[in-house]
Amino acid sequence: MATIKDVAKQAGVSVATVSRVMNSNGYVNENTKKKVDAAIQQLNYKPNAVARSLYKKTSKTIGLMVPDIVNPFFPELARAVEDTAHKLGYNVVFCNTDENAEKEEDYLEILLQKYVDGLIVASNTLTAEKVKQLNIPVVSIDRKINADIPTVVVKNKSGAQKAASFLKEMGCKRIAHLSGPEHIDNAMERRAGYLEEVGSEPWFDASYIEDGNYEMKTAIKATLQLLNRHPEIDGIFAGNDVMAIGAIKAAHQFGKKVPEELAIIGFDGIALSEATTPELTTVGQPIYDMGTIVADLLVKLIEKKPVENTFYELDVELIERESTRNV
Known part of the structure; x- marks a missing residue:
């Protein structure tokens, strides 16, 4: 593999001149520049990316x-x-x-x-x-x-409102929420959207919300806790698609049919949401x-x-x- 020294020798110039040509740094007369460019082409010289980044303090x-x-x-x-x-x-x-x-x-x-x-x-x-x-x-x-x-x-909050409102339109009477972690702002915005739509219902209290931690395994456990605590739940809004997929699995374990007995909607619109059985209704992000x-x-x-x-x-x-x- 050719080095910058090889290019300099081929062009009959110094290494510093080759460097100036390559980096467009400092004056080099046109004839010398053509010799260096020709040597680079003839030797198929590829500059060392690490060295260039050290010199330029940039790396693309x-x-x-x-x-x-x-x-x-x-x-x-x-x-x-x-x-x-x-x-x-x-x-x-x-x-x-x-x-x-x-x-x-x-x-x-x-x-x-x-x-x-x-x-x-x-x-x-x-x-x-x-x-x-x-x-x-x-x-x-x-x-x-x-x-x-x-x-x-x-728009996390309005998207969550859409999800909870849609479950209502589908006929759901008791809608639970699988929430993401409290330290993540988008999880709290989605929880706020759910509460905006459901929080004033006479049946609602905090026991209809469980933390699924944005993870499938945690969401399975959280869904089973929700269904054991409130078997009347007929709708679940999960704060992301991964948790919604976990909720589908948990519903199957619990013996509830999706969507006949339990409607589930997620949030994200990942490609995997089309591969589940049943395919997942979701609030799709672009x-x-x-x-x-x-x-x-x-x-x-x-x-x-x-x-x-x-x-x-x-x-x-x-x-x-x-x-x-x-x-």
């Missing part, structure tokens, strides 16, 4: 940090980010933090050492002060960190659009291009499938 690379790679929402989001970043000339380093602040801190240190040009984060622990200390552009996705940090989210917008926004910030908007709150769509019914 962005970091993407997500809290749970097991949840299909985040790989689908990552695909959109990667597609968009690639079109814009950037590579993506993908990091899964497992909702662990220490692991998140380790990844941040590694990414900064690699001179990533910017960062996309879905984080519950990253503070505005920490973001400021990173000294690179940061955009938050799916979750809000601070009003000063560019953010892409969806996942690909979210990834495209957040990547495009970050690159504009990195390249110091004009940015029209730094806060996006996208609409959601209720997608009716087989897990709900009209009684």
Whole structure:
């Protein structure tokens, strides 16, 4: 494999001159530039990306940090980010933090050492002060960190209201909620939307809500607790699709037919929601659009291009499938 020294020798110039040509840094006369370019072509020279990033303090690379790679929402989001970043000339380093602040801190240190040009984060622990200390552009996705940090989210509360209202339209009389963790703002917004629609019902109390922790196994246990406590429940709104899929499994274990005896609706619109039996009714987020917008926004910030908007709150769509019914 050719080195920069080989290029310099072939072109009959110094290594410093080759470096100036490659980095467009400093004056080089046109004839010399042509010799260097020709030598690069003849030797098929590929610059060392690490060395270039050390020199330029840039790498044409962005970091993407997500809290749970097991949840299909985040790989689908990552695909959109990667597609968009690639079109814009950037590579993506993908990091899964497992909702662990220490692991998140380790990844941040590694990414900064690699001179990533910017960062996309879905984080519950990253503070505005920490973001400021990173000294690179940061955009938050799916979750809000601070009003000063560019953010892409969806209308969580109104989407949850749509879900609970739809269950009412389907004839459900006792609607329970599988909630995400209390420390995640979008989970609390979805819970608030459910409460807005159901909280004033004469039968309602807090025992109709269980924490499913945005996980399938936890949601199965939580659903069984709900059904044992309130066997009259005929509708469940789950704060994400993964929990809704767990609720379907739990209903089967409990002996309730979905949707004949129990209607279930999720939130996210992941591809897996179409593969369940029955197929899952869900409040769909525009996942690909979210990834495209957040990547495009970050690159504009990195390249110091004009940015029209730094806060996006996208609409959601209720997608009716087989897990709900009209009684």
